[in-house]
Structure formats: C-alpha cells, structure tokens
Amino acid sequence: MPPSEQDERPGDIPRPLPGEAAGTPVAESLHFELAPEMVAPSIARDRFDRWLRDLRWPGAQREDLVLALSEAVSNSVEHGYRIHAGAPRPDLGRGTVEVLARVFAEANGTRRIALTVRDHGRWREPVAGARFRGHGLSIIRACADEFSIDGDESGTTLRLTTRGAPAPPGAT
Amino acid sequence: MKPAGDELRPDGGQETSGYPRQEQLIDVRRVDRPDAVVVAVSGAVDVLTAPRLRSALAVALENLDGRPVVVDLVDVRFFGSPGLRALAESTEQAATKPGFEPLRVVVDSNRPVLRPIELTGYDAILALYDDVEEAVSGNPLH
Numbered sequence: 316m317p318p319s320e321q322d323e324r325p326g327d328i329p330r331p332l333p334g335e336a337a338g339t340p341v342a343e344s345l346h347f348e349l350a351p352e353m354v355a356p357s358i359a360r361d362r363f364d365r366w367l368r369d370l371r372w373p374g375a376q377r378e379d380l381v382l383a384l385s386e387a388v389s390n391s392v393e394h395g396y397r398i399h400a401g402a403p404r405p406d407l408g409r410g411t412v413e414v415l416a417r418v419f420a421e422a423n424g425t426r427r428i429a430l431t432v433r434d435h436g437r438w439r440e441p442v443a444g445a446r447f448r449g450h451g452l453s454i455i456r457a458c459a460d461e462f463s464i465d466g467d468e469s470g471t472t473l474r475l476t477t478r479g480a481p482a483p484p485g486a487t
Numbered sequence: 488m489k490p491a492g493d494e495l496r497p498d499g500g501q502e503t504s505g506y507p508r509q510e511q512l513i514d515v516r517r518v519d520r521p522d523a524v525v526v527a528v529s530g531a532v533d534v535l536t537a538p539r540l541r542s543a544l545a546v547a548l549e550n551l552d553g554r555p556v557v558v559d560l561v562d563v564r565f566f567g568s569p570g571l572r573a574l575a576e577s578t579e580q581a582a583t584k585p586g587f588e589p590l591r592v593v594v595d596s597n598r599p600v601l602r603p604i605e606l607t608g609y610d611a612i613l614a615l616y617d618d619v620e621e622a623v624s625g626n627p628l629h
Contacts, residue, residue, distance in 0.1 A: 353534055353535040354535055356533050356534055356535070356567070357512055357531060357533060357535060360531075360533075360565065375598070378598065378599060378602065379602065381565075382565075382567065382599075382602065382603060385533060385565070385567050386567060386568055389533065389534040389567065389568070389569065392534065393534060450568040450571050450572070450603075450607045451567070451568040453606065453607055454567075454568060454603055454606050454607065457606045458606075
C-alpha cells in the first residue's frame with residue numbers, strides 16, 4: 316500500500332484540549348495546502364470539520380465555520396485561479412490554496428479561532444452579467460466576528476476571527 | 488461504469504468533467520408525479536456539484552406542463568453559495584414561463600440548508616416548506 320500523508324497514527328486521534336493558562340495560545344493548529352481543483356472545498360471542509368470536532372467546538376458555530384471555509388476556498392479556486400466547470404484548466408504553476416487555523420484561549424476560558432486562507436492567484440471582481448455571485452463573501456462575513464481580505468500581485472489572503480466559544484466540557 | 492437505472496436520474500448526466508462519480512458528493516433524482524415534478528437532492532451542494540442541481544432543475548422546468556416544481560433539500564448535509572446561485576438562476580428561468588411561481592423548496596428544519604438561505608436573504612425569493620406533500624399542495628408554513 317502506498318504511503319499517504321493522510322495516514323493517521325493512533326496518537327493523532329482526538330485528544331482533550333489541555334486546560335491552558337489564561338491567554339495562552341492553544342497548541343493545536345491546522346495547516347494544509349490544496350491544489351486549486353473544484354474538489355478542494357470538499358476536502359477542506361472534511362479536514363476542518365474533523366479538527367473542530369476534536370476541539371469539541373459548539374455544533375452550530377462549527378457548521379458556520381465549515382461553511383465559511385468552504386466559501387473561502389471556493390473563492391480562491393474560482394476567482395483566484397479561475398477554475399470553472401467544463402473550462403480548460405489554466406496553467407497554474409505551483410499555485411495552491413493554503414489553509415491555516417489556530418485556536419486562542421482568552422483569560423476567562425473563551426476560545427476563538429483565527430482562520431487564514433491564502434492563494435497565489437489574483438481575484439477578479441465578478442464580471443457584469445455574472446449575477447447571483449458574491450454571496451460567498453456575505454456568508455463568510457456573517458459567520459465571522461472579524462473579517463478581512465488583502466490582495467496584491469502575489470495573491471490574496473482572507474483572514475477571519477470567530478466569535479467566542481466556551482471552554483470545552485471538562486476543561487477548567 | 489454508468490449506474491443502473493440511469494433513466495431515474497434525468498438530470499442531463501452533466502457531471503463536472505475530470506472527476507470520478509464518487510467525488511461528485513451529490514445525488515439528484517427527479518420524480519415525475521401527476522401533480523408535481525419533484526427534484527430530490529442528497530449530499531453536498533458546492534462549487535463542484537451545484538452544476539448538477541442546476542441542470543436537473545433546468546430539465547424539470549422545461550417539462551412542467553403546468554405542474555409546480557418542488558426541490559427537496561431535506562437530505563442535503565452541506566449547501567454553499569453555488570447552490571444558492573443554482574436556485575436563483577432556476578428561479579429566473581422559471582420567471583420566463585407563463586404562470587410563474589417561486590420554486591417550492593423543502594427544507595424542514597435542516598440547518599445546513601436553512602442557514603445559508605437565511606444569511607443571504609434568499610428566504611425572500613423562495614417558498615420554503617417542511618415536507619414534500621405540503622410543497623405539492625402549496626401551503627407554505629414558513
């Protein structure tokens with residue numbers, strides 16, 4: 316059987332969040348890069364959802380965050396790299412979509428996630444006539460506490476910070 | 488391999504090119520009833536799979552013969568903005584037909600679908616229902 320980066324050792328299976336001291340960034344983070352394919356959003360959703368479940372993140376907020384990440388990765392694929400169903404795939408060089416999520420615990424135990432999605436393409440405003448687009452950003456904005464997009468020649472970086480979630484059950 | 492009973496999935500068979508079927512993540516079925524055309528979707532509707540929802544609705548809307556079209560999304564576990572776009576474009580297509588009415592969308596309390604619909608205000612242009620029979624009879628509860 317060929318080795319796979321997705322092989323999981325028993326030691327990587329869900330572990331409790333350590334009861335960190337006040338204000339300490341929680342050690343666990345999630346970081347991966349995906350090829351800019353149409354299937355990328357579903358891969359990102361699966362990985363992020365598993366990570367959030369490991370953290371025992373509250374269910375409704377977990378669903379919102381998975382939705383927001385899916386929209387962000389879709390934007391990178393569609394607008395950053397201009398991948399579209401049925402269209403020939405442009406030459407992307409070594410372009411990827413990079414996802415980074417970190418958890419921070421505040422003094423009172425409240426947890427927040429800082430989520431970053433970065434691509435190396437150039438977003439283009441939806442062209443006239445392409446209606447019903449742009450809802451992705453509305454959804455991301457609605458699911459986040461803070462939200463920003465920065466774009467330049469080297470790519471586009473979307474950052475969001477979640478609303479606070481209580482400490483997981485059992486962690487004091 | 489093509490699935491058996493392909494005629495039960497008259498959604499145009501337009502899978503997104505370049506990916507095997509198991510990565511389509513979605514199942515779309517059209518049921519022709521005497522009183523309605525029901526398009527039932529299960530799985531995840533995202534940028535990869537939304538074109539199949541759109542093409543299924545396009546086929547359904549061309550074969551209504553005065554019947555309403557009902558979109559059953561109760562078994563959908565993920566619904567992103569490309570799904571909203573498919574519903575919006577289908578609504579626009581429906582608006583070109585005589586006797587236009589909003590798409591009848593069955594969501595019940597399925598949060599993965601309700602949430603993006605409400606976040607984007609799409610509940611204003613869609614008629615939402617709790618189950619297929621209510622949608623066919625046309626008495627929205629929402």
